[in-house]
Amino acid sequence: xxxxxxxxxxxxxxxxxxxxxxxxxxxxxxxxxxxxxxxxxxxxxxxxxxxxxxxxxxxxxxxxxxxxxxxxxxxxxxxxxxxxxxxxxxxxxxxxxxxxxxxxxxxxxxxxxxxxxxxxxxxxxxxxxxxxxxxxxxxxxxxxxxxxxxxxxxxxxxxxxxxxxxxxxxxxxxxxxxxxxxxxxxxxxxxxxxxxxxxxxxxxxxxxxxxxxxxxxxxxxxxxxxxxxxxxxxxxxxxxxxxxxxxxxxxxxxxxxxxxxxxxxxxxxxxxxxxxxxxxxxxxxxxxxxxxxxxxxxxxxxxxxxxxxxxxxxxxxxxxxxxxxxxxxxxxxxxxxxxxxxxxxxxxxxxxxxxxxxxxxxxxxxxxxxxxxxxxxxxxxxxxxxxxxxxxxxxxxxxxxxxxxxxxxxxxxxxxxxxxxxxxxxxxxxxxxxxxxxxxxxxxxxxxxxxxxxxxxxxxxxxxxxxxxxxxxxxxxxxxxxxxxxxxxxxxxxxxxxxxxxxxxxxxxxxxx
RNA sequence: GGUCCCAUCGUCUAGCGGCCUAGGACACCACCCUCUCAAGGUGGAGACACGGGUUCGAACCCCGUUGGGACUGCCA
Numbered sequence: 084x085x086x087x088x089x090x091x092x093x094x095x096x097x098x099x100x101x102x103x104x105x106x107x108x109x110x111x112x113x114x115x116x117x118x119x120x121x122x123x124x125x126x127x128x129x130x131x132x133x134x135x136x137x138x139x140x141x142x143x144x145x146x147x148x149x150x151x152x153x154x155x156x157x158x159x160x161x162x163x164x165x166x167x168x169x170x171x172x173x174x175x176x177x178x179x180x181x182x183x184x185x186x187x188x189x190x191x192x193x194x195x196x197x198x199x200x201x202x203x204x205x206x207x208x209x210x211x212x213x214x215x216x217x218x219x220x221x222x223x224x225x226x227x228x229x230x231x232x233x234x235x236x237x238x239x240x241x242x243x244x245x246x247x248x249x250x251x252x253x254x255x256x257x258x259x260x261x262x263x264x265x266x267x268x269x270x271x272x273x274x275x276x277x278x279x280x281x282x283x284x285x286x287x288x289x290x291x292x293x294x295x296x297x298x299x300x301x302x303x304x305x306x307x308x309x310x311x312x313x314x315x316x317x318x319x320x321x322x323x324x325x326x327x328x329x330x331x332x333x334x335x336x337x338x339x340x341x342x343x344x345x346x347x348x349x350x351x352x353x354x355x356x357x358x359x360x361x362x363x364x365x366x367x368x369x370x371x372x373x374x375x376x377x378x379x380x381x382x383x384x385x386x387x388x389x390x391x392x393x394x395x396x397x398x399x400x401x402x403x404x405x406x407x408x409x410x411x412x413x414x415x416x417x418x419x420x421x422x423x424x425x426x427x428x429x430x431x432x433x434x435x436x437x438x439x440x441x442x443x444x445x446x447x448x449x450x451x452x453x454x455x456x457x458x459x460x461x462x463x464x465x466x467x468x469x470x471x472x473x474x475x476x477x478x479x480x481x482x483x484x485x486x487x488x489x490x491x492x493x494x495x496x497x498x499x500x501x502x503x504x505x506x507x508x509x510x511x512x513x514x515x516x517x518x519x520x521x522x523x524x525x526x527x528x529x530x531x532x533x534x535x536x537x538x539x540x541x542x543x544x545x546x547x548x549x550x551x552x553x554x555x556x557x558x559x560x561x562x563x564x565x566x567x568x569x570x571x572x573x574x575x576x577x578x579x580x581x582x583x584x585x586x587x588x589x590x591x592x593x594x595x596x
Numbered sequence: 597g598g599u600c601c602c603a604u605c606g607u608c609u610a611g612c613g614g615c616c617u618a619g620g621a622c623a624c625c626a627c628c629c630u631c632u633c634a635a636g637g638u639g640g641a642g643a644c645a646c647g648g649g650u651u652c653g654a655a656c657c658c659c660g661u662u663g664g665g666a667c668u669g670c671c672a
Contacts, residue, residue: 096672131671188669202598204668226670244601253599253668261670268672292600292667341602348664376608379621383609389621406609408602409665416608416622426635468634478633497632533631548631560633 089121091283093147093154094272096128097139100359101146103412104287104343104351107377111340112285113152114378114400124279125157130271132162146360150370151393159279161271167312168266171274171304172227172259176216178307181259183214183225204255224262229269229300231256237295242338243405249295257296269293273300277332278312285338285402289350294337305332338402341381342409351412358412365445367472368417369436372424376417380410390423422470433466434459440475447476448483457482457570464562481556482571487579493559497549498587503540504550505587510536511551512580519573526565533565554583 093109095101116123125147129135144158161168175181186208195203210230218225232251239247259270266274276284311332345356352358363373375391383406384391384399391399428436434455439445442453458479465478481487498504514532518524537547552564555576561567568576 094672098672128672134671184670200597202668204598224670247600249599255668258670263670265670267670272672287666288601289666290672293672339601342666344665346607350666379608381608387610387620389608410609411607413607413622419622422635470634530631537631544631546631552632556632558632562633564631 089116089119089282090124090280091116091121091285092124092126092157092276092279092281093152094126094128094275094286095143096131097135097137097143098131099139099353100361101139101142102351102353103358103360103363103377105143106146106150106360106373107343107380108285108287108340109147109152110150110374110377111338111382111400111402111405112283114397115283115285115402116155117397118400121282122155123152124159124281125154126159126275126279127157127161128268128272129160129162130265130268135162142361146364149364150360150374156279159275161275164271164275165265167278168271168274169264171270171309172264172266174307174309175229175259175300175303176227178303180230180303180307181227182209182212182230182256183216183218184209184228184256184258185214185218185223185225202253205257207256210256226258226262227260228256229259229296229303231296231299237298239291239294239298239337241291242336242402243341243407244291244339247291249292254295259300269296269300273297273304276335277301277304277309280311281335283338284335285340288339288342291339294339298334301332301334338405341406343380343412344409346411348409348411356412357414363417365473367440367469367474368421369424369428369472372421373417375424376420380412381406390420390427418470425469425472426467428466430459430462430466434462437462437472437475440472441479445473445476447480452483452485454483460570461562461566464566468562477558478561481558481561481567485575486582487555487557489557490553490559493553493557497553497559498583501550503542505584507536507540507547507550508554508580508584508587510539512577512584515568515573515577515580519577524569524573526563526569529565529568550583551580554580 091112093105093112095105095109113123115121127140127143129140140158147154172181184205186205191205191208192203194206194208198206200206205228209228214225216225216227231254235251236248237251237254239249241247257267257269259267261267275281309332343351345351360373364370371393374393375389375396378391378396378400379389382400382404385401385404386399425433425436434441437458441458442450442455446453461479461482465475469475469478501507511533514536515529518528518532533548533551534544537544540547548564549559552561553559555564555568555571
C-alpha cells in the first residue's frame with residue numbers, strides 16, 4: 084500500500100487505574116505501529132465527565148511511559164472535541180438517520196414486559212413519532228437514537244476472527260446522543276477514528292458486539308458527506324465527487340484481541356483481580372519483562388522461544404499470529420520471565436534498576452546506612468537470585484541494618500533446633516578472629532576456615548554454616564555467606580556472632596529443661 | 597432470553613490433513629550440581645471436551661451437542 088501509512092490508536096477511558104488488559108491492547112497497537120513504521124496515537128475517551136478523573140489520565144500516561152510505549156500523536160481528548168461531535172450529530176440528523184426519543188428506561192422495560200417479548204431492548208417506540216430534536220421548555224430532554232436497518236446483516240471483517248456477521252433484526256435502535264447533547268461512545272469513537280484517519284482498529288474482544296453499530300455510524304457519516312478533519316480540502320473534494328462513500332472514507336481493518344481472564348475464566352475485573360500495572364512496577368517487575376509477557380498473551384511468536392527484547396518483539400510481531408481464545412494472566416510465568424530479564428541485565432543496569440529499593444522510596448533502611456559500594460560488590464550475587472526486584476531488600480538488608488533484623492523462624496530452625504549451634508558459633512568466631520589478626524579477611528579464607536570448623540564438628544559445610552549464616556545475616560537463605568562476610572567486615576561479623584552466642588547461652592541458662 | 601465469540605497438558609501455547617506413539621515454556625515431582633537459596637543440567641507425570649460426518653488418512657475441514665465467555669446502559 085504505497086502512500087498509505089498505518090495509523091492505530093489506543094483509546095482508553097480514564098475510569099480507573101491502568102489495567103493489564105488495557106496495557107496489552109496498547110502494546111499490540113504500539114507493536115503494529117512500530118513494526119510497520121506507522122503512527123501510534125493516544126486518545127483519551129473522556130466523554131463521560133461524571134466517571135472520568137484527571138488522576139486516572141495521569142496514571143495511564145505514567146504507565147505507558149514506564150512500559151516505553153511512546154505515542155506519536157496525542158494524547159487527544161474527546162472532551163476537547165465536542166464541537167466536532169455536534170457537527171456530526173447535525174449531519175446525521177439532517178440525513179434522517181437519527182430520531183429523538185423521550186422514552187425512559189422504565190417505560191421501555193414496561194412495554195417489553197407487557198408485550199411479553201422475549202428479546203428485551205428498545206422497541207422502536209419513537210421511530211415514527213417525528214419528535215423535534217429539542218423538546219419544548221418544561222419537557223424532559225430527548226436522546227437521539229440511531230435508526231438501524233430492519234433487515235440484512237452487518238459484517239465485520241476481522242483479522243483475528245475472519246468475517247463475523249450480525250443480523251440487523253437483533254440490533255435495536257441504539258442511543259447515539261445523550262439527552263444532554265453529549266455523544267456516546269459509538270459516535271465519538273467513530274468520528275474520531277475517521278478524523279484521525281485510523282487504518283487499524285485493534286482492541287479487546289469485548290468491543291466486537293458493538294462493532295456493527297460503529298460500522299453503521301461510519302457508513303451513515305460517509306454517506307452524508309462527512310469530511311474528515313485535517314485532510315487537504317482540494318484533494319478530498321476531487322476524490323469525493325467520484326468515489327463511493329466507502330471508498331472515500333474506507334472502513335478500518337478490525338482486529339479484536341482475545342480477552343484476558345482470571346482463574347475463574349472471567350474477564351479481568353478492576354474490582355477483584357490484581358490488575359493495576361503500577362502494582363507490578365512497585366513489586367519490581369522490569370518494564371521490558373512485563374512487555375515481553377504481555378506480548379505472549381494472545382500472540383505466539385513464529386520462533387520457538389519466549390524471551391524477547393522489545394526490539395525483537397517489534398520485529399517479530401504480526402497480527403496474523405494472534406490467537407482466538409482467552410488467556411489467563413499467569414503471575415508465576417510473568418515472574419519467571421522477569422527473572423530471566425533480571426539476569427540478562429548488566430551488573431550496572433541491575434544496580435540502577437534496584438535504586439528505588441536501595442536508596443529510593445521503597446528502601447527499608449536509613450539512607451545514611453546504605454553503602455553503594457557494598458551493594459555494587461554484592462550485586463552480581465543478588466542478581467542471579469531474585470526474580471523480582473522487590474526481593475532485593477530481604478536479600479541484602481543485613482548489610483545495611485545494625486543490629487541485624489532476626490528472622491525468628493530461621494533462628495528457631497538453625498540455632499535453637501541445632502544442639503551443636505553454640506559450639507559451632509564459638510569455633511567459627513575463633514577461626515574468624517584468627518583471620519582478622521592475620522589480615523586475611525577474604526571470602527576464600529573465610530570459606531576454608533568455615534570448612535575446617537565443619538570438619539572439626541564432624542559435619543558437612545552445608546550443615547555447619549547454617550547457624551553462622553543466621554547469626555550474621557539474620558536469615559537461613561541469602562547470598563553466598565563468605566562473600567557476604569567479606570564485605571561486612573570482621574567487626575560486624577564477630578559482633579553478630581557474639582550476640583547470637585550470648586542469646587544461645589542465655590536461652591540455655593534460663594531454660595527449664 | 598437474544599446476538600456474537602471461544603474450545604490442545606493445571607497455565608501460556610506449537611500444530612494450519614499424513615513429519616503427532618501431539619512439541620515447547622511456566623508450575624509440579626525426582627535426581628545431579630552445590631556453603632544456604634537461587635540459577636543451571638537430566639529425567640518424570642500431564643492435553644487434542646463429546647458425537648457424527650468428509651477423506652485412503654483428522655488435533656487440524658463440516659455439522660451437531662456440551663461447556664466457558666463477551667455483549668445486551670442516555671458506560672466505554
